Every structure is written in C-alpha cells, then in structure tokens.
Amino acid sequence: MTPSLFSNLKSLFEKKSRREAIEGYLLIAAGTSVILFFSIFVMLYAFYLSFFSWDFLTPMKFVGVENYVKVFEEIWDGICGGSPFRTQFFIGIKNVLFYTAIVVPTQTILAIILAVFANQKIKGISFYKVSYFLPSVTCSVIIALIFVWLFQKEGLINYFLSSMIPGFAPNWMRDVHYALWAIMLVAIWGTSGNLMISFLAALQALPQEVYEAASIDGAGRFKKFFYITLPLLKPMIGYSVVVGTIGCLQMFDLAYAMPGPGFSTTTVVQNIYNTCFAESKVGLACAKSFFLFAVIFAITYAMRRKFRYETT
Amino acid sequence: MVTKMESILAILLIIAIIISGSGLYYIADLDSRMARLEEAIGAVPAPTEFYLRFSGWGAGATEIELYETMLHNFMEENPKYYVKYEPMPTMYHENLLSMFGAYVAPDVFYVDSMWVPTFLEKGALYPVEELTTPEFIDMYYDFLLEIFKDAEGKLYGLPKDWSMLFLLYNKKLFADAGLTEPPDTWAKLLEYSEKIADTTGKPGLSIYTGGFERYLPVALSEGAPKPIFNSAADAAWFERTDVKDTLKWYVELYTKGKTEREAARLTPYVVSPADIGKGWLGDAFGSESVAMVISGNWIIPFLADEFPDFEFGTDWDIAPVPKGSWGRANMAFTVCLGINRYTKYPSAAWHLVEYLMGVEGQKKLVVEMGHTLPSIEELATSPDLWPQHRKTLDYLTTPGYDVVMAWFMGPKSGELGGKFSTAIELAMLGEVTVDDALTEMYNAVVDAFAE
16 A cells, blocks of 8 residues: 555656645645644544543543533423523523524625615715624624613613603613613624625626516516515525524624623523533533534524525 | 545545644643643743743733732842733633643632632642741731631632722712711611612612622621531521521612612612613712712722722711621632642742732732732731721721621532522512522522532
8 A cells, every 4th residue: 555655646746737736735734734623623622522521620531421411401401491590501592592583584684685775876885885894894892892881771772762762761781681682783783784795796796687688577676676686696695594593503702792681691602611611511511512513503404405495 | 546636635634644643642641741841931031940920810900010010029039030920801710720721820820719619629729838837827817818728727828918898988978868977787778878869869879780799798797607508408598587588688679779769760779880881889989870889998999090089088988887686797808829739830939929928019019009908917007008998907896897708608609609699680680589599599509519
C-alpha cells in the first residue's frame, strides 16, 4: 500500500495540473484545519464528554448514557407539570419554540415587504436600505441594552403605545407575560434588515419577461406579487425560514442581555450554559447540547423536505 | 490504481489525522502539558524567578488602577517577582472554573464567600495555614475566617475585606414627610415608607425583587436560626412558623406596596430599582428617587463617586438595620483571596497575598479608598477609615446586633442562593403564592443533597 501510494504521489506531483490541485488543497489546508480542530474536533469531543460526569476540577468519571437519561427525565417531568425549578431545560425548549414560532414568520414576511419597497425606483432609496440594514451590523448585546432602556415602564416605547392604546403601558422587562415578547420585538427588528438584503438580491434576479407577459395579460400589482413574485421567491423563503429557525432555536445573546423575571425568558442554550458554568455539570450540558442538535436537525430536515417537494 | 481524487483525499485524511491526533494528544496528556506550560510561563520574564498571575473581578477603574499601582510597588520591592494582574469584570466564577478545567487558572484569585464551598469541595484552594503563622491569621475577624474553613477546620483563604447591611435614608424626604427619626423596627419601616409615599409622592423604600440575603435579617430578627444547610433534613428551616410569617411579610412589602398600590392608582411605597429605571439600589438612592434603601458598605464609595453633591450627614444618613420582636440581625458579606492548589510557587503566592492583605495593603486598598470594611480587626480603629464606614462599624456595639450572619449557607451555598432568590422574586411578582415559594425552596434543598 505504502509504495504504491508513494509512487502515486510522485506521479501526482509530476503532472502540472495535479500540482496545481495540490497547491490549491495546501492553500485551503490552513482554513480546513482550523475548522477541523475548532468545529469538528470540538463537536466530537463534546459528544465524548456527554458520557462523562465532569466538574472542571475533579477527574472525569464515565457514566454511560446517564446524562441523556437525566435530560429525558427533566423533559418528562416538565411535560407532567413538574416544578419550574426542576425543569428549566423543558421551560427553555417551550420558550424557544414559542419564540421561533413568532419570530421566524414575522421576520420573513417583514423582510419580503421591506425588500419589495426597497426594490422600487424612488429617490433616496439607498437611505432606506441602509437604515433597514443597520441593525444587522450592530452588536446584538448593545442593541439589547438600548432596548432595555426603551422598554422601561416610563420609556419611549410605552410613551408611543399608551398614546395609541390608552392605558396600555406594560412594564415589559419586569413582567413575566411581556418579557419574552419584548425580546421577540428586538429580534425581529434586528434580523429583518439582514433578510431584506437577501430578498432584495433575490427580487433583482427574478426574470423580467414573466412580469412583462403578466402586464400584457392585464395583471395588476397585487396579482403580480401574489402569483409571480411570491412563488418565484419560494427557494429564498425556504432558505430564510430554515436559517432563521436554526438561529432562533439557539437564541442566547438577547436573553442574556435582556433577562426577564423568573424563568420567563430562559432559553435552551442559556440553560445549557448555566448547567455547564454555574452548576459545573459539563457532561450533562454536553448531553443537552446534543439533544438540542437532534431537535434542530429534525426540524431542519423536515423543513428541507417540505420545501423541496413544493419547489420541484 | 489509485485515482487522483483518492490521492487528494488520502492527503487530506493524513492532514486531518495529524491535526486531530495532536488535538487528542493535547487533551489526553494533561500532566506533561501542564509541566510544559508552567515551564514556558516561568521562562517568559527571564530575570524573574516567580511568575504569578492574579485575578479578581475588578470593581471599577479606580480599583483596577489601585491594584496595578500596588502590584507595581510590590515588584519594585521584590525584583524576583513578576505579577500579572488579570481582572475579569463579568461572569467571574464561571470563567475561573473553566480556567481550572483548562489548567490555566491564576495563582492568586478572589473567591466570593458563597462560592468557597464549590472550590473547597473540588480541592482547588491551597491550605493557607501551611504558609503562614497563627499570629498572622489571628489578626482577622474570627467570624469571617469560619467561612473559609473546611469540615476539619482547616483554613483555605483569608477575607480581603468585608461589608454589612445598614439603612440609608434621605433626610430631605424624611423632613418633607414630617419624620425626624429613621425607623428602628420593621413595622416602623413599613409605616414610614407608606407615609413618605403619601406625602412626598416618592416611594419610601426600594428593595430587590428576590434577594434571599436581604430577606434574612427579617427572619433572624424574628427568632429564626441561621439557615445552614448541611443535609436534606435541614430543609425543615422552611417549615418554621417564623420563617413562613417573615417571608410572607417580606413578599407583601412588594405585592401590597407596589402591585396593589399601583392597581389603586396610588404612589407605590415600595419599588424595585428596575421599576423606576435604575440599575441597582445605589442608583435609586443616590438619584433621590426613593427615601430609603437597605444596602451594604459597597454603596458608600459609589455614592461618593457618582453623586458628589448628595452629601453624607446633610442630605442623607445611615441607621442600623431595623429590629424585630426577637432582636436585631445583620448580614456580613466577604470575599477571600485564595491561592491555587496547583500553583508552582505556593510560598511566593503567599508572599503576594500577605502584601495585598496585610496591615499595610488593606490600609491602602480598603481603608483609604473608602472601599468597604477592613477584615483586620486593628484597622477598624484607623483614623483613615471613612466616617460613613465608621458609623456602620459602631452599630456593632451600639445598638449592637444580636446576630450577624456571614453570607454562607453551607456546602451548597452558591446553587441554593440563586434558587431561593428566584422563588422570592416569583412570589413578589405574583406568579406563585408564598406557600408555593416556600415549597420550592424546601425542595431545592432536598434536591441539592439528593445527588
């Protein structure tokens, strides 16, 4: 095996085209090895850790699938209505699923609307594009800190809200019923601009002939939008829903910077973080991570299948 | 024949194996890696013999600067030392734990009293008794040292400073409400808060929603024993009548003083700092948004820095924590300076601790800065001690506290403290009843010892 491989390598180097290929692979080797070590290896090592009990300081102890059993017990306990103090992982899943169900459709619809507006040929359109996109290039923690201020009882948001709906001035960040909604609003505001740019690119790549044909047939603006634009945008919608769902299920930064009272804004990743660093249960935290990975994988896979069937 | 694609894949595979292998080796071969690391670290500053890393959370720029000056002086006096100061402002204990996991923990570091059991249990701290004389240890307050001892009474750290609670009241708002004296009992505290809200339109009292340690003085002053949890059986503390009654009273401060008053469209007489858009009690009190808060010595340098026009003595004053039917109770908060069990130079690390926390060090870092209270008994009489701090210390003798509980609840302190506070918070926000909160706290203790 070795000599044949060696002679092959030699002949590989002798041919110019092969040499180019090798050079190419060597050039990407740096990046690839970083990914191999910091993503692939770290992931595999976390999987390995999920079968151990470890608290950073004392030696690791092999416990088999015990950590996974604990994860399922906690979820089962949560389904049976157990104490919120014992079922924070379950609460995290519940919060994050609700959060995803609201944020993903809203931000996608909003992004399409914004993109359609930004696609108009009106004066000063760049200004609007830039303003929609600005939140995406701002650090989410800083955004969260500003919004914590805006969401105060006597803050700007309540000032406008109470003028529109008299008497409606919730104490957003201090009320268990509103805290998660406040985070959702920030998330939608922050990501729609980013998605808008993707949708704008997709809109500008749409074939113009179809629209021209529709105009000849006498289709109006709304008909064109619902019967041409939306169907043609389907692959892009599928992409943004999948990417948005993955992002939402892993939400951490906003919940960390805008904490609500009690468990109202606990997310799965936050609970994993607390399990790992506040309770020093590294193995259990890794098991929870892989459970989350399985959930995300399943949802993404189901979505991909759905969108593939619909687009073909 | 091996195809081109296969050859390329083979090369990639070899690269991957080498990288992953070195990674695995890196993880697996901890001992020799540590030795190499220490060798490398020790070799960095060539002329020095002892390379030490020192970490704390660094409360503000002034404190960080002061530490840097102190360490600079230390290195000038001790040319063989090189000390690197690494303050970690956020998630301090979490960061420290993961540094231990990666074998890169600093040699000398802060540990909060609530976290000491976690570090002790895992054997992360060096027994300081082996490094010093009993005379040196005797300089410190006994009740503070107790927290840093293990079950056998071996000492693992020394308190760098300490703080206790006291009542701060706004003299102007008191005068406006026609009050001349600060409240001396819990009942008066409630009465005055209401009166101030009704007459001045500003909330009388600010408390945190949650904050188990702020509730404890109420329970202790009504006769409850210190909550120390050493086994699941100790959860019975939450079944005591005095605990149930005082917790109900404490939760109702907020449910009646804030929620019900707002529902009746009246000025709330109790608010949390967040309710009035303030970060913490210091902000709420310093900005004169509320008339009273119960806080600790750390609030004093903050008020002096942030609200220089709000003067101690003329605008605001200090009073002892109100008393209950059994007596007067207070809490003591402290932080230890610990030495890493795995440090290469234990006695050099001790030398640094001695320098920072000895009489001279504390005088500069704690007393002159007006930071908190010195943990060395003889410094309590230092003429440099700020008058505000002096006043809080004097309350130890007159009127005197019947019990001062160091903020520490046994081996599961860190874990339990957070859960108790969440339970109280949920009760204050009306999400659970006081009885439910008590059950949750009871269960938290049982769970903590079940594993």
